[in-house]
Amino acid sequence: MKDKFYKYIENLQDTITSTLKKVDGVATFQEDLWKRAEGGGGRTRVIENGGVFEKGGVNISKVFGELPEPLRKQFGVKEGDFFACGLSLVLHPKNPFVPTVHANWRYFEMYDANGNIVTQWFGGGQDLTPYYLFNQDAIHFHQVCKSACDRHHPEFYSKFKETCDNYFWNTHRNEARGIGGLFFDYLKETDEFSIEDRYNFVTEVGDSFIESYVPIVKKRKELDYHQQHRDWQEVRRGRYVEFNLVHDRGTLFGLKTNGRIESILMSLPPIVQWKYNHQPKENSEEAKLLEVLKSPKQWVK
Amino acid sequence: MKDKFYKYIENLQDTITSTLKKVDGVATFQEDLWKRAEGGGGRTRVIENGGVFEKGGVNISKVFGELPEPLRKQFGVKEGDFFACGLSLVLHPKNPFVPTVHANWRYFEMYDANGNIVTQWFGGGQDLTPYYLFNQDAIHFHQVCKSACDRHHPEFYSKFKETCDNYFWNTHRNEARGIGGLFFDYLKETDEFSIEDRYNFVTEVGDSFIESYVPIVKKRKELDYHQQHRDWQEVRRGRYVEFNLVHDRGTLFGLKTNGRIESILMSLPPIVQWKYNHQPKENSEEAKLLEVLKSPKQWVK
Numbered sequence: 001m002k003d004k005f006y007k008y009i010e011n012l013q014d015t016i017t018s019t020l021k022k023v024d025g026v027a028t029f030q031e032d033l034w035k036r037a038e039g040g041g042g043r044t045r046v047i048e049n050g051g052v053f054e055k056g057g058v059n060i061s062k063v064f065g066e067l068p069e070p071l072r073k074q075f076g077v078k079e080g081d082f083f084a085c086g087l088s089l090v091l092h093p094k095n096p097f098v099p100t101v102h103a104n105w106r107y108f109e110m111y112d113a114n115g116n117i118v119t120q121w122f123g124g125g126q127d128l129t130p131y132y133l134f135n136q137d138a139i140h141f142h143q144v145c146k147s148a149c150d151r152h153h154p155e156f157y158s159k160f161k162e163t164c165d166n167y168f169w170n171t172h173r174n175e176a177r178g179i180g181g182l183f184f185d186y187l188k189e190t191d192e193f194s195i196e197d198r199y200n201f202v203t204e205v206g207d208s209f210i211e212s213y214v215p216i217v218k219k220r221k222e223l224d225y226h227q228q229h230r231d232w233q234e235v236r237r238g239r240y241v242e243f244n245l246v247h248d249r250g251t252l253f254g255l256k257t258n259g260r261i262e263s264i265l266m267s268l269p270p271i272v273q274w275k276y277n278h279q280p281k282e283n284s285e286e287a288k289l290l291e292v293l294k295s296p297k298q299w300v301k
Numbered sequence: 302m303k304d305k306f307y308k309y310i311e312n313l314q315d316t317i318t319s320t321l322k323k324v325d326g327v328a329t330f331q332e333d334l335w336k337r338a339e340g341g342g343g344r345t346r347v348i349e350n351g352g353v354f355e356k357g358g359v360n361i362s363k364v365f366g367e368l369p370e371p372l373r374k375q376f377g378v379k380e381g382d383f384f385a386c387g388l389s390l391v392l393h394p395k396n397p398f399v400p401t402v403h404a405n406w407r408y409f410e411m412y413d414a415n416g417n418i419v420t421q422w423f424g425g426g427q428d429l430t431p432y433y434l435f436n437q438d439a440i441h442f443h444q445v446c447k448s449a450c451d452r453h454h455p456e457f458y459s460k461f462k463e464t465c466d467n468y469f470w471n472t473h474r475n476e477a478r479g480i481g482g483l484f485f486d487y488l489k490e491t492d493e494f495s496i497e498d499r500y501n502f503v504t505e506v507g508d509s510f511i512e513s514y515v516p517i518v519k520k521r522k523e524l525d526y527h528q529q530h531r532d533w534q535e536v537r538r539g540r541y542v543e544f545n546l547v548h549d550r551g552t553l554f555g556l557k558t559n560g561r562i563e564s565i566l567m568s569l570p571p572i573v574q575w576k577y578n579h580q581p582k583e584n585s586e587e588a589k590l591l592e593v594l595k596s597p598k599q600w601v602k
Contacts, residue, residue, distance in 0.1 A: 032578070046577045055577070172556040238569070245546035246556060255473040255547060268539070268575040275571065276347045276356065277333070277563040 001120065001195060002083050005107045005203075009060045009087040010043075012105075012206050016089065017045050017058050019210055023217055026051030029058070034260050039065030040085075044263045048270070052098065052221050056091035057266035067110065070256060075110065080118065083109040087206070088250075090267040091213075096233035097220040099130035099137065100178070100240065101213050102267070104250070105206045120195060122202045123185035126209055127164055128216075129178030129240060131233040133289045135299075137216045138179050142299035144212035145182045145205070152201045157300075160184045165296040170243050175293040177243045181212075232286050235278055237269035244268065302421065302496060303384050306408045306504075310361045310388040311344075313406075313507050317390065318346050318359050320511050324518055327352030330359070335561050340366030345564045349571070353399065353522050357392035358567035368411065371557060376411070381419065384410040388507070389551075391568040392514075397534035398521040400431035400438065401479070401541065402514050403568070405551070406507045421496060423503045424486035427510055428465055429517075430479030430541060432534040434590045436600075438517045439480050443600035445513035446483045446506070453502045458601075461485045466597040471544050476594040478544045482513075533587050536579055538570035545569065 017029045027050030035041035042061030047053045062085040067075075071082065086106025093100065103126035110118045128141045142161070149156035164183035169176055182205060187198045244251045244267055254264035280286030318330045328351030336342035343362030348354050363386040368376075372383065387407025394401065404427035411419045429442045443462070450457035465484035470477055483506065490496045545552045545568055555565035581587030 030577075048577055055575075057577070172562055234572075241542060241573075242546060242566075245543060246553070252547070261473055262578040265543075265575065266577055270575060271535075272542075272573045272575070273571060274356075274566065274569040274573070276331075276349055276358070276567055 001199065002085065002107065002109055005122075005199065006060075006062055006085045008203055008206070009085065009105065012209075013043065013045065013058055013060050013087055016210065019214060020047070020053065020056075020058070020091070023214060023221075024050040024052045027053065032263075034263065036063050036260070038068075039063065042260065042263060044260075044266065046266055050094075052093055052095070052217060054092050054094040055266075055270035056089070057263070058087070058089040059263050059266065060087045061085065061263070070253065077110070080113070081111045081115070083111075086124070088267075092237070092269045093217065093221070095221055095223060096131045096225050096229040097134075097223040098217050099128045100237075100269070101126065101128055103127075103206075103209055105202050107202075119188065121185075122187040122198045124202060124205065125160065125164055125181060125183035126205070126212065127168055127178055127181035127183065128213075129236075130289065131236050132229070132285055133179070133292060134220070137219070138297075138299045140216060141179075141181060141212050144208050146300050148205045148208040149182070149201075151204060152197070156184075156201070157182075168243065170239060170247065172246065173239060173242070175239075175290065176296055177240060177293075179292065179299070180296055231273065232280070234269075234271055234273040235275055236289075237272045238274045241268055241272055302500065303386065303408065303410055306423075306500065307361075307363055307386045309504055309507070310386065310406065314344065314346065314359055314361050314388055317511065320515060321348070321354065321357075321359070321392070324515060324522075325351040325353045328354065333564075335564065337362075337364050337561070339369075340364065343561065343564060345561070345567065347567055351395075353394055353396070353518060355393050355395040356567075356571035357390070358564070359388070359390040360564050360567065361388045362386065362564070371554065378411070381414070382412045382416070384412075387425070389568075393538070393570045394518065394522070396522055396524060397432045397526050397530040398435075398524040399518050400429050401538075401570070402429055403427065404507075404510055406503050408503075420489065422486075423488040423499045425503060425506070426461065426465055426482060426484035427506070427513065428469055428479055428482035428484065429514075430537075431590065432537050433530070433586055434480070434593060435521070438521070439598075439600050441517060442480075442482060442513050445509050447601050449505045449509040450483070450502075452505060453498070457485075457502070458483075469544065471540060471548065473547065474540060474543070476540075476591065477597055478541060478594075480593065480600070481597055532574065533581070535570075535572055535574040536576055537590075538573045539575045542569055542573055 021028055027047050029045040029047050032044040040063035044059045046057045048055050064083040067080050067082045088104045090102045105124035107122050109120045112118050146157040160182040164180040167183045189195045251264060322329055328348050330346040330348050333345040341364035345360045347358045349356050365384040368381050368383045389405045391403045406425035408423050410421045413419050447458040461483040465481040468484045488499045552565060
């Protein structure tokens with residue numbers, strides 16, 4: 001399974017980066033291969049100063065070896081080896097009318113002293129962070145997420161949509177990071193689902209990514225914008241940074257376990273503003289977004 | 302003692318803001334008074350888009366009442382009331398040749414069920430974050446810190462300078478946030494020092510702030526700079542954000558205990574950049590700064 005899923009994310013990285021390169025039209029992805037001293041490594045692909053994407057990364061990595069101390073604590077085991085691999089992407093478009101997107105699909109195995117798999121699971125999801133809200137974009141994104149889920153279980157979408165809203169919550173601001181999507185973790189083998197079923201579900205979600213995001217980019221990338229729109233985008237990007245550095249488990253785990261810093265922090269936006277006590281005008285487009293972030297909506301039924 | 306110290310920081314806030322206003326020449330401080338539901342409140346003073354200061358805050362606050370849960374845990378007590386007050390300041394100048402500065406001086410009391418003081422202490426310090434390193438500025442800042450310390454104990458400076466270097470360390474980057482200064486905490490009554498001695502020391506340090514920083518600002522604020530200097534300043538400000546959101550105990554404590562967000566996060570810089578894998582050119586001024594941040598120097602003997 002680990003080889004099969006790694007092969008899958010290798011191919012998916014190729015598909016996504018070649019598609020995004022075409023959409024961007026100006027910049028290409030810079031590739032960095034890196035090795036992890038304790039075992040494994042990754043293939044980081046970053047785009048900067050593009051026609052559409054101001055900054056973004058589509059990274060895969062595979063790490064294995066002895067379970068690091070923080071993971072041993074978290075899983076309540078004394079020793080053991082592990083294997084983990086995944087694809088992570090974040091795209092920060094230049095045009096404030098094009099939303100930022102984040103996605104991650106990953107697989108984890110843990111072994112006993114004889115090298116047998118003790119436990120294995122999939123995790124991941126994708127979520128959208130608009131700066132200006134177009135209802136039809138939000139509906140499109142959620143509809144694609146839902147269709148991928150519905151082919152596997154009628155309750156997956158509502159469950160993973162709710163998990164996503166709860167996870168990407170900036171508690172200190174009492175607002176969501178964006179308008180959500182899907183988030184799932186610890187998808188293990190159960191009586192109902194084999195590990196093959198889990199693989200089929202996660203790869204179906206991964207395969208749906210381009211369809212969920214690229215049509216929105218194409219629709220909005222040529223819209224005219226002014227400095228006031230950029231200012232708002234840059235202020236909202238500050239909230240994105242706050243979430244990633246204060247709350248995001250993946251980022252903090254990476255920072256605290258000696259991960260490759262530049263691959264982890266490629267998620268941070270290129271230009272960000274913090275203004276003191278910034279409040280959008282009443283009834284403005286900016287205020288409309290905030291209202292939705294304060295109480296997440298059901299976009300599709 | 303609590304009334305005496307609060308009176309002190311009220312006056313110090315006035316002195317510092319009126320001095321900085323004169324230095325800035327363009328902007329004034331906007332004042333916000335706020336109340337804390339559980340007891341206390343603060344006087345936040347923020348400057349933005351000034352002639353010298355792009356963003357900054359000089360805030361005082363006084364909070365009291367029942368000890369919040371995270372503090373009860375930290376101090377290992379089951380119940381009790383507390384009182385805390387302090388002055389916090391961060392200044393982000395526009396000119397990349399003028400360093401950012403941070404300072405904080407605070408006092409804490411904890412009570413038993415009868416309202417008697419169980420323990421009381423002072424804490425605080427001040428530290429400098431340059432974007433371009435002028436040795437004479439670093440020496441000046443540290444010399445003023447040392448002179449204030451030396452009037453109270455011959456070992457205070459070296460001890461609190463080292464604590465500062467250790468505290469403002471971005472572990473995930475393996476580099477210091479800036480070039481340090483002083484950091485001290487839990488300055489309690491001992492056989493050697495009365496609580497009055499502690500008060501005299503902390504207020505001496507507070508009184509030295511203007512002398513430690515303002516001459517540097519005056520000396521550098523008119524220096525010509527180009528976009529490349531701004532870019533470097535904005536990238537380095539990103540490291541400042543990383544420290545404050547990932548590591549700073551004060552910020553995280555504030556965020557997790559329902560403090561006033563806008564007063565806590567006034568410390569974040571106005572405009573920030575994150576570039577992928579940014580490295581300064583060899584032997585450049587930017588590289589020279591990094592070298593010092595990787596291994597903190599002794600600036601004065």
